């Protein structure tokens with residue numbers, strides 16, 4: 316029951332991918348533990364510089380000889396109006412003062428541009444010959460995809476609609492992750508943006524699987540063996556799980572964040588643009604509530620993300636979950652406090668049990 320197009324492609328034992336989670340949760344220990352347990356561990360490298368990426372790849376290689384992957388953010392150009400910038404800065408100052416700090420945004424320069432670390436990040440992936448490279452927020456050029464493939468690196472894209480899955484296929488990806496609206500973290504949507512692209516996994520998985528030849532990986536709301544089996548039945552060749560791995564021992568999520576996840580419910584998982592300027596799903600807190608009225612007038616990603624960086628860092632230091640981004644999917648009640656290998660083992664057993672139920 317465990318052999319699928321994804322286990323074959325990625326050379327793993329179980330079709331379980333630990334979601335790349337940029338910003339700290341995907342430690343070397345987490346990725347290596349998942350790969351050692353027969354899944355695919357992934358590094359969320361979207362915010363990392365080349366040295367940090369080299370370092371983490373080497374750390375993981377010391378912990379496992381199994382394949383693992385890396386994930387990058389595909390850049391796009393951005394521009395904020397003067398008004399958006401003013402609203403964003405005023406709001407950030409307001410919130411910072413609640414935390415007892417004042418930030419100087421007086422000559423905040425970053426109102427327009429392209430993020431340019433992407434090519435440097437790609438270069439590291441190529442130099443290190445990482446087994447798998449996945450992308451979100453858009454599509455890299457066909458040339459970049461071909462370059463990686465020529466080096467034997469497996470490339471995986473992200474889609475939130477059938478059209479985006481087809482664009483991934485046309486671009487030359489080896490597989491596509493379809494991200495349902497239940498998913499924790501940022502939306503990978505690039506055409507169109509939300510709300511049109513908020514499709515639940517139950518709808519998205521079978522429609523995407525019917526429309527592309529590529530193996531489909533399901534992401535969004537999958538926390539256990541039942542979810543894995545359900546996704547397989549709907550046509551997915553594998554699953555990518557984020558929230559489920561956030562509460563494992565090896566995850567780098569802060570303790571207050573883990574505790575919040577372990578005590579939250581599905582109705583507390585909400586969509587917001589307030590932290591980064593890009594739509595994302597997380598546990599509702601004071602920061603999100605205070606931003607509700609203006610969240611559509613804030614600067615776009617990545618400007619808003621840069622504006623709130625100091626606040627999130629400070630909230631982390633103060634262990635104050637009310638001003639942290641608590642990214643989480645809608646199936647958060649199913650989060651468990653386990654080690655990554657215990658979680659992998661449970662998911663596999665649960666899926667086997669669920670498969671017996673429908674025999």
Ligand SMILES: Cc1cc2nc3c(=O)[nH]c(=O)nc-3n(C[C@H](O)[C@H](O)[C@H](O)COP(=O)(O)O)c2cc1C
Nearest residue numbers: 334336337359451498499500535536557558642644
């Ligand atoms: C904390 C967190 C950070 C995330 N960061 C990334 C990322 O850097 N790159 C990416 O492709 N997806 C990222 N995601 C989305 C996951 O790849 C995946 O779509 C999602 O976790 C699936 O939904 P689930 O959380 O219900 O399992 C993130 C998700 C979470 C919860």
